[in-house]
Ligand code: SF4
């Protein structure tokens with residue numbers, strides 16, 4: 130066996146399962162270098178796509194009110210033209226289901242890609258570290274600054290950084306609060322210090338959550354606190370794509386020496402750049418690790434080095450355990466049963482949400498037939514059935530309604546000549562007595578239709594199909 134092969138097999142024995150718990154336990158601060166590159170640009174693009182709408186959407190108005198607004202006291206959620214009421218539980222359940230299945234799909238395909246690109250912890254940490262860099266300089270300058278004794282320069286730089294962090298966390302907290310108590314209200318009451326106790330608690334909670342988590346604790350949240358990191362193992366398989374160091378190519382690693390024969394070395398020049406750019410302090414060459422959030426920044430770093438030393442890019446790249454172990458090129462990453470099932474479920478849930486949102490009515494009616502007794506024979510030889518109905522006005526204004534039953538000749542109800550008055554959001558429970566002349570009943574069970582209709586707006590109506598029971602012929 131050649132020396133090169135011996136070193137490579139040593140590496141394989143040492144990294145037999147290629148999965149290590151190599152985590153910074155918080156004893157050392159991570160001073161990640163920031164370098165430009167493809168994955169850094171992707172991260173910025175995703176951040177802009179998610180954060181710009183988060184910060185500006187509360188300022189949009191629609192029909193004279195805030196376009197997106199969670200009105201907790203009135204228990205309503207406004208989404209542009211759509212109002213979601215507590216009774217629209219199906220939409221909320223579908224939204225949660227959609228979010229979970231989407232996360233499962235992403236994890237099955239590409240591991241912790243959500244963590245590395247769109248998790249709020251990651252995005253706000255990126256904002257905080259960006260401003261930290263403006264205030265304190267590069268990673269090397271920050272290490273020097275932290276090591277030096279307190280002096281005017283250190284106080285000035287640290288104060289500037291914390292002022293920017295306070296600004297970011299204040300805007301974040303006010304924006305968050307703005308979704309629940311109105312953005313104008315959230316800003317004006319902040320300046321007059323006029324928040325009520327709930328608003329102060331919400332503001333303080335969000336402010337310190339972001340200030341501490343993304344300013345100080347950072348990657349330790351990803352390593353130790355986040356439950357998603359713990360459960361992702363059950364969502365991945367050997368074909369899940371993660372950021373991976375190709376040890377077949379890279380080992381035995383070693384510095385390249387000019388004018389010398391480097392043919393006994395692998396492609397890794399042991400420059401450590403992949404480690405120094407990692408926001409969670411991981412050395413990806415040690416194998417797949419729980420601390421890796423799949424952000425791809427080390428791929429940018431290594432590709433840059435490979436280009437400089439004239440070697441093929443991709444020593445670190447997104448690949449699966451299956452591809453790595455068999456030294457394969459990228460395989461069919463999406464056309465596998467698990468991601469396909471997840472993607473199908475995601476699509477079905479999404480279609481369900483869209484259907485429920487766009488075919489949602491402003492009027493609700495639920496009717497239950499009284500079973501004890503099913504029917505009553507009246508003295509005038511008519512048959513009476515009792516129904517318990519709940520009607521709900523989900524419009525923004527009070528309205529008057531009529532309730533009619535059709536489907537059998539001579540059908541009448543105790544609400545035939547009554548007007549039902551419902552204020553906005555009001556639900557009313559009514560006992561509905563429906564009578565039919567016995568001679569008009571052709572069987573013991575006949576379909577009927579109940580129609581609730583607005584007096585001023587016939588387009589605002591709701592029909593309900595039910596059954597009328599009698600003794601039969
Ligand atoms: S190892 Fe690479 S992909 Fe993983 S967190 Fe560090 S920089 Fe990101």
Ligand code: SF4
Pocket residue numbers: 374379382396397398399400401402403404414430431434444445
């Ligand atoms: S950046 Fe690439 S070449 Fe440099 S140490 Fe990491 S894997 Fe090796």
